[in-house]
Amino acid sequence: MxxxxxxxxxxxxxxxxxxxxxxxxxxxxxxxxxxxxxNPDGGSIECADEAAASCPAECIHIK
Ligand code: SF4
Structure with missing residues (x-):
């Protein structure tokens, strides 16, 4: 998905x-x-999750 x-x-x-x-x-x-x-599906889910976790503004949301 x-x-x-x-x-x-x-x-x-x-x-x-x-x-x-x-x-x-x-x-x-x-x-x-x-x-x-x-591209939301460009990287691994871990990569996007890691980016979201490291965002200092906490403005990346992954569903
Ligand atoms: S603040 Fe903006 S540039 Fe920095 S990690 Fe979050 S979304 Fe990316």
Missing amino acids: SKQVIIDTDECIGCQSCVEICPDVFGFNDDDNKAFVI
């Missing part, structure tokens, strides 16, 4: 931690200094 990865961009502080941990799922928009989802 494919997962849903949602970033609450209002809360994102632009630290790029998620992009470093899981670059197949998360990308970074330099224009607005926010992360975005490239």
Whole structure:
């Protein structure tokens, strides 16, 4: 089953931690200094979970 990865961009502080941990799922928009989802199924579930756990703003939500 494919997962849903949602970033609450209002809360994102632009630290790029998620992009470093899981670059197949998360990308970074330099224009607005926010992360975005490239492909929710791009990386392993562990990778996306790890990125969510390490997000200092706790704004990555995985369903
Ligand atoms: S880890 Fe969280 S706060 Fe940092 S860029 Fe990713 S979504 Fe934004």
